[in-house]
Amino acid sequence: MACLALAVTGYVMLMTHPRLYWGEVGNSLTPALLELPISRNHQHGGWQGQEAILDGDPSVISANRTFEIFNQNGWGRSLHFLAAWIAVLTGLGYLLAGVMSGHFRRHVLPPTAHLGPRHVWVDLTRHLRLQVPRATGGPDYGLLQRVAYSVVLFVALPLAVVTGLAMSPRVTAAVPALSSLFGGFQSARTIHFAAFVVLTLFTLGHVFMVATTGFTRHMRGMTIGEKR
Amino acid sequence: MTRRLFSRRAALVTGLAGAGGYLLTRNLGQLPPTYGHILRMADNATYAAHRALLSDESLVREYTHGDISSFPAIGTTNPADAGRSGSELFSTLQRNAFADWRLSVEGLVARPMTVSVADLKRMPSRTQITRHTCEEGWSAIAEWTGVPLGRILDAAGILPEARWVNFKTYDDWADSIDLIDALHPQTLLAYGMNGRDVTVPHGGPVRLRVERQLGYKSLKFIRTIVVSSTFDDGGKLGSIQNGWSWYAGI
Numbered sequence: 494m495a496c497l498a499l500a501v502t503g504y505v506m507l508m509t510h511p512r513l514y515w516g517e518v519g520n521s522l523t524p525a526l527l528e529l530p531i532s533r534n535h536q537h538g539g540w541q542g543q544e545a546i547l548d549g550d551p552s553v554i555s556a557n558r559t560f561e562i563f564n565q566n567g568w569g570r571s572l573h574f575l576a577a578w579i580a581v582l583t584g585l586g587y588l589l590a591g592v593m594s595g596h597f598r599r600h601v602l603p604p605t606a607h608l609g610p611r612h613v614w615v616d617l618t619r620h621l622r623l624q625v626p627r628a629t630g631g632p633d634y635g636l637l638q639r640v641a642y643s644v645v646l647f648v649a650l651p652l653a654v655v656t657g658l659a660m661s662p663r664v665t666a667a668v669p670a671l672s673s674l675f676g677g678f679q680s681a682r683t684i685h686f687a688a689f690v691v692l693t694l695f696t697l698g699h700v701f702m703v704a705t706t707g708f709t710r711h712m713r714g715m716t717i718g719e720k721r
Numbered sequence: 722m723t724r725r726l727f728s729r730r731a732a733l734v735t736g737l738a739g740a741g742g743y744l745l746t747r748n749l750g751q752l753p754p755t756y757g758h759i760l761r762m763a764d765n766a767t768y769a770a771h772r773a774l775l776s777d778e779s780l781v782r783e784y785t786h787g788d789i790s791s792f793p794a795i796g797t798t799n800p801a802d803a804g805r806s807g808s809e810l811f812s813t814l815q816r817n818a819f820a821d822w823r824l825s826v827e828g829l830v831a832r833p834m835t836v837s838v839a840d841l842k843r844m845p846s847r848t849q850i851t852r853h854t855c856e857e858g859w860s861a862i863a864e865w866t867g868v869p870l871g872r873i874l875d876a877a878g879i880l881p882e883a884r885w886v887n888f889k890t891y892d893d894w895a896d897s898i899d900l901i902d903a904l905h906p907q908t909l910l911a912y913g914m915n916g917r918d919v920t921v922p923h924g925g926p927v928r929l930r931v932e933r934q935l936g937y938k939s940l941k942f943i944r945t946i947v948v949s950s951t952f953d954d955g956g957k958l959g960s961i962q963n964g965w966s967w968y969a970g971i
Contacts (some may be wrong), residue, residue, distance in 0.1 A: 510858030517852055520789035520859035542798070542922060546863075547789055547915045554791045557798040557922050566856055567964035568760060574971070575763030662854050663933045663970030667775040669782055678852065678860050705856070 495583070496692070498576035503689055505569040508532035509562065515685060517677035522554055526683065534562045577720075581654060600632035601646065603639040612636055625706055638702075645695050653688035656681040741933035751884060753952050753967045761961065768968040777901045778784035781932040784850040784862050789915060792853070792861040794922035797892035800942050801921075807944060819926040824910070828887070828948035831878030838926050841912055845866045849907055855936040856969065865930050866913030871904040874948070882950040888929060891942035895955030897967075898938065900929055907932045910943065 511532055512525040519525065521537055528535060538560025547553035591597040607613075616636040619625065626635070634642065658664045658671060659681035664670040675681040703711045730848075755761035787864050797803050801812035814822050823835040848866040857876065874886070879900075886903040902908055909930040913917055920924035924941025931938040937960070947953075954961045961967050 506858065507919075510855075512859075517788070518860050518862055520791065520793050520855075520861050522793055540793075542794075546792065546917075546920075548880040550789075553789055553792055553915075555920070555922065558793055558795045558959050562857070564857065567966075569794070570856065570971070571760035571764055571966050573761060574767055578763060599880070606921060614743040660854075662776060662781060662852075664936065666933045667779040667780045678854060681857065 495576040495580040498572055499580060500689060500693060502569045503685075504531075504575070505565050506573065507686065509534060509564045509566050509569075511535050513683045514679035515676065515683060516679055517672075519567075519679040521558075522556060532563050552707065577654075584650065584654075591646075593707040596632065597646075600634055601639055601642050603636055603643060607636050623705065627700065627707055641695060641698070645692065649688050649691045649695070653692065656688065658686040660685065668684060723734075729889075734803055740770050746749075751952060753961065754954065758869060758962075759780075761912050761966075764966040764968055771968075771970050772901070777905075780907055781851055786849065786850065786853065786864070788862045790862045792863055792923070793859070794920075795855070795857075797941065798922040800891040805890050805893040807893060807942075809892040811942070814926075815854070815921065822926050823951070824927065824943060824946065826873060826877045826946045826948075828946075829880040829883040829950060830874070830948050831880060832876070834877055836873070838912055841868050841910060841927065844872060846913075847906070848913070849909070849930075849932075851907070851930070853936050863914050864909040864913075865909055867909035867911030867915075867927070867930065869906055870908045870910055870929070871906070873910060873946070874903060877948075879948050879951070883948045885952055887947040887953050887955070888940050888948055889945045889958075890940050893958055894940055895953075896938065896957035896960055897953060897955070898934075902931055902933065905933065909920050933942060933970055935971060937965070937967050943960055 497510075507529065508531050510521075511529040511534060512519065512521070513527040513529070514523070515526050538558075540556035541559050543554055543556040545551045545553060546555045591601070613636065620637055655671070656675060660678060665678075667698050672678060672681065675684055752765045754763070755765060797805075801808055801815055822838055824837075824841075825833070825835045827833045845868070846866055848864060848868050850862060850864045853861050853863065870886070883900065884887055885897045885899060887895065887897040898908070907930070910927050911926050911930050912925075914920070914923055919928055924939075924943075927943050928941045929939050929943055953959075954967070957964060959967075
């Protein structure tokens, strides 16, 4: 629930300014790394009063925005942070439990011996032919499954949280290293978006696999427990 | 095994929750109203967590002259033609290059006062090159020169029961900050931008800089400052009733 709210509100916020940059600075008067055609704000409605605002550098300009933009960030941001509080607190609980119970070590992290090209190739070709073993209903995860879960749990999710904090003016004032770690505010915003893309693709893949490998059994396993 | 894990986890969770609860209530006075709205409660949780966990004194990064960037002017770009209650007055002041502009400092202060732009320019100033982070997602770097708000409040003599500093602007915005942000050394009443006077599109003659919050807290076209002991949401002119978080330190 919280992650869905994060994804939706994050997307709404991106619609307000659908341009991504690298470094500290990026705005409609500077070049973008990537422009996403996802809202009417994507195409600028025009400027007036353009003027140079720094002696000795005519490329530093100011201009007045003359058009109303799409902006639903008021509730969007507040809901994003409400969901973030819930996701981070429950996520920490899950990580703690996963480490202490040995769940991560035994069931999630791929065994190093299996990370060789042969094992990966076998599991990969099987997945591509959709010859995936039926659900076992328990944490007896396959190799690709373990790799995907590990990337999500130990790379994408933590990165989303940390880049999120790196965009906060209050947090980076207290912990400046957080911002410089990613090369600046706009870089952190771009990486935050990349983490969103990875997590969304994972979720789509995950739901696809659940649906194709025994939907009812999975749903039972995830909620009321395995049928004995 | 399962039993032991649970008791250990319970112990940890209880300990963390206890420590969190202690930190959150420590030194935490009044919070902005939530009106029973869950989003406003989340805003307050972030505000309380920042105040409890992060140093009040920390400064935002200051950049070099070479980092100064282009800077879009958004929102009201001239209160004179914004059709607001302050429009006519602003237009009169603008015609005279703001020589008659006066800022009034009132409320819970020992010596209520009014200052002109020239008065501000005579006071000890601070110049800082900082990043403006707009809630929309863009950012820009500029050099700001102005009087630290703390100096003005010192000159006016804030009374012991003071808790909030409220601002009203010529384009009819009302917003407030707490004393921690008001007395922060980088919080300025800025009259200079990139070595020139702040232009009207960027909030001239005098705008606020609240560097540890998003751009919308750095109000443009400052008109009055009122120091208060109780929280004023600014009514229809304030951020909260327009659906925006009062605290934007994110």
